[in-house]
Amino acid sequence: MGPAVCAGFPSPADDFLEEALGLPRWLVPNPPATFLWRVSGSSVIGAGIHDGDIVIVDRSAEPAHDDIVLAIVEGVASLKRYRINGNRATLSFDSPDLPATPIEDIAEATIWGVVTTSLRLHRPLVRGRR
Template sequence: MGVYRIEELARDSEGVVLVPIMGPTLCAGFPSPADDFLEGALELPRWLAPNPPATFAWNISGDSMRGAGIFDRDLAVVDRSLKAVHDSVVVAAVDGQMSIKRFLVEERVARLAFDNPDLPAFAVEEAAEAEIWGVVRFSIRWHIARAGLVR
């Protein structure tokens, strides 16, 4: 995957796509793309979601990824078609629980880490069951108080 300027991406891709917003939040049980777990859809320009069938959005709960700039109540946009590489932020199913983690490969050992120095990393093999579900492409954060958003 190359590095592109926003102008190049916007020019190369036209239209908008609907990205399903999954529920419950990432720290709850394992959701599937079934309609029972959909909480709505987010309309994004195609250049932000180049592979719509593999793209999902999730509400974040907690601050375990604050070092990555992802905070409680942010929205993570996850692409299941991307391959996780060292230092990727990923959504992983760990022992049946969905969570957002930093994927690290250290001395040939894959680890999932919180991006919060108060919480330790653990080796993927330490979990009874672990699967990388997708790679976080970007997150969306409110910069104004949500209480001030009146429709």
């Protein structure tokens, strides 16, 4: 297959393309192990993470007590609060109304990464709208 061909008007910015836009190192210290995920739902709203937010997840970070982690629970990616109670690790929703579950009591659970940052994107203001 040959190189791609432009099927429209060339962009004046094409002369200035160098590399993909990257996030700053202070925000993402380990880029090869870091992923962005869009949040769906409100199970960790107590941590200030809302539906529609973007979370930065570092796969190389070891979870510590009280971290928010991305866990794969029975095949489903889910944000959970990671806690250590004595010598037992638990995953829970960040809500006092929902129970914590010891990881060993879950048929399939894997800690995929640690949430290092959450970002809330606001819809930009549009001229003429209030």
